[in-house]
Amino acid sequence: MSDWWRGAVVYQVYPRSFQDSDGDGIGDLKGITARLDHIASLGVDAIWLSPVFTSPMADMGYDVSDYCDIDPLFGTLADFDALLARAHELGLKVIIDQVLSHSSDQHPAFVESRKDRSNPKADWYVWADPQPSGAPPSNWLSVFGGSAWEWDPRRRQYYLHNFLASQPDLNFHNPEVQDFLLSTMRFWLERGVDGFRLDTVNYYFHDAKLRDNGPEPRAENLPPANPYDMQDHEYSKLRPENLPFLERMRSLLDGFDDRAMVGEIGEGPRRALRAMEEYTAPGRLHMAYSFDMLGPTFTPDHFRSRIEGFFRAAPDGWPMWAFSNHDVIRHATRWAGFGPQDAVAGLAAAMLLSFEGSICLYQGEELGQTETDIEYHELTDPPGFKFWPDYKGRDGCRTPMVWDGSDQAGFTTGTPWLPVKPPQRARNVAAQESGGSVLNLYRDLLAWRQGSSALRDGRSQFFDVAPPALAFRRDGAAGSVLCIFNLSDAAISLPVAGLDRIDGPASGACLADGQLQLQATGWVWAQCGKDTFVG
Structure with missing residues (x-):
């Protein structure tokens, strides 16, 4: 294959x-x-x-x-x-x-599932009873805001929706x-x-026990626009x-x-x-x-x-x-x-x-x-x-x-x-x-x-250069490509060993006497040997 x-x-x-x-x-x-x-x-x-x-x-x-x-x-x-x-x-x-x-709430399986607790699709979605206070089964939040639980008066239960209330979550435990x-x-x-x-x-x-999520460690004290980002979603997703x-x-x-x-x-x-x-x-x-x-x-x-x-x-x-x-x-x-x-x-x-x-x-x-x-x-x-x-x-x-x-x-x-x-x-x-x-x-x-095996599937060798430069070499079976980028709006200069000329696409780049000059936002791809080194 x-x-x-x-x-x-x-x-x-x-x-x-x-x-x-x-x-x-x-x-x-x-x-x-x-x-x-x-x-x-x-x-x-x-x-x-x-x-x-x-x-x-x-x-x-x-x-x-x-x-x-x-x-x-x-x-x-x-x-x-x-x-x-x-x-x-x-x-x-x-x-x-x-x-x-998740599906739409208009999917036939959900239309049937929400009718009652005993129909053939009753367990196709994530349904749960309210807490004694009437509150949702857990503190899980929706990506799109508010609780991830929606009350359904027909079943007298909540159903889970990690996104819109009209996007009920399917029950993969079934x-x-x-x-x-x-x-x-x-x-x-x-x-x-x-x-x-x-x-x-x-x-x-989802966690079958419906355990509450804990807080996500944050540096800021104020909540973001969407409080979903304040939770560590340990139980509502990424389950084993x-x-x-x-x-x-x-x-x-x-x-x-x-x-x-x-x-x-x-x-x-x-x-x-x-x-x-x-x-x-x-x-x-x-x-x-x-x-x-x-x-x-x-x-x-x-x-x-x-x-x-x-x-x-x-x-x-x-x-x-x-x-x-x-x-x-x-x-x-x-x-x-x-x-x-x-x-x-x-x-x-x-x-x-x-x-x-x-x-x-x-x-x-x-x-x-x-x-x-x-x-x-x-x-x-x-x-x-x-x-x-x-x-x-x-x-x-x-x-x-x-x-x-x-x-x-x-x-x-x-x-x-x-x-x-x-x-x-x-x-x-x-x-x-x-x-x-x-x-x-x-x-x-x-x-x-497309023409470079090094860029399609070669391994990366990064070089320890100071920002704003990003430099690495991609090594493939048929050769290597040196990739260097200036992530700033000011010119920079880098020492490069083992490269005589720029053989490949480039922008704002000049190589002379072992120094690569890159203008603001300049970059270079250059065919090279595996002994080429930056820094």
Whole structure:
């Protein structure tokens, strides 16, 4: 079996916002199919589709009411099959989002489960009696605010929801639930998908005793906008029972050729590395999708510690790194203070595509796209309503893809579901097709990475250099690549031994007399020998 996923670059498509084919203002499968040539032109290996299943869209598709059909907003199963076939023609693998930890409250199983305590689906979700005071069974909190427990007057019980109240958690302690969910995965595998991105993979099991979570150690005294971050979620997620179920999932995929799973592991810093180690142990997930680089921190020590820390903790595991996705502020905005926008976007591209592991790019990232400033009346995201204005939700990173400079950016002939504003429209695909654009830099770097075994699966040797420099060598069977980055808006100089010239892509770099000069936000990839040394 092939390890195509090892070192692969995956392009995340957010279907609502990629391309609308019918003028309703919402992206769809036919639209994605029509734009696959753009994705293929980048030189990536695969696409990840965020959910397109039947859903009431309370959480934009992450609340599934039918795991084996396509929501009419996006098209039909025939449209999905056409997308899959065209992607494979272009040499692109297709992985799809699986939201297994919870369903929609409109899923037939939950509709039946909440009727009474004795129906065939009564134990398919997490139900519990109130405390004698009427309070919820435990102190667990919802990611989206408030208690993770919702009272249901029909059953006279609470049910668990780690996210919206309309997203009840499935009871993985019930073997029937496990079997059902595995059957839905088999449905898509038999249809030809190349794998899965597993949403909230660490939330599957809960503590059967419903023990209270303790506090999360914090340096600050004041609570954050969302008090969820004040709890140590020891009992509401990351339970040891998860691991045997991951092994069942892996066994299912191993029955098909060349399939892969990447799990989204949303954990705080104290638990993230241990979770990634456990979840990517042999016989479990192929890859762990890390949140470690999706925050505001932009320092050499942070990036080095995340990569070294993962491979130290999980030498047999494999990570997937990302700088942006559909849940966080776009990195071109998060890190805007470190230099001009195009320069920071280029530096970020060069760093991410040089890291050991697999890589995920979020749609529009290849344009240096920035976060859209969303006003309150434009909101659609539930957490935005809950925590406004301290947290404005996730709409700002989900606005439509910008294909050209027209009013609706070539995305739709109708009114887009989220606004396309001038700062984003200016960074469109058509305008970046020629010249030294961010888009063409991504294409150049991806082509270079594809041709380099060192960058795809070589090991990392970091050098002890002072910040703001980040320096390491990737050593592969067919050679090595030296990667050096200046994470600042001021020029720096570094001694480099064993390098006579810069043979590879670079920006703002000059090598002379054993000294590498890097301008502000400068960087270099250079083919080298294993004796090349920095510092």
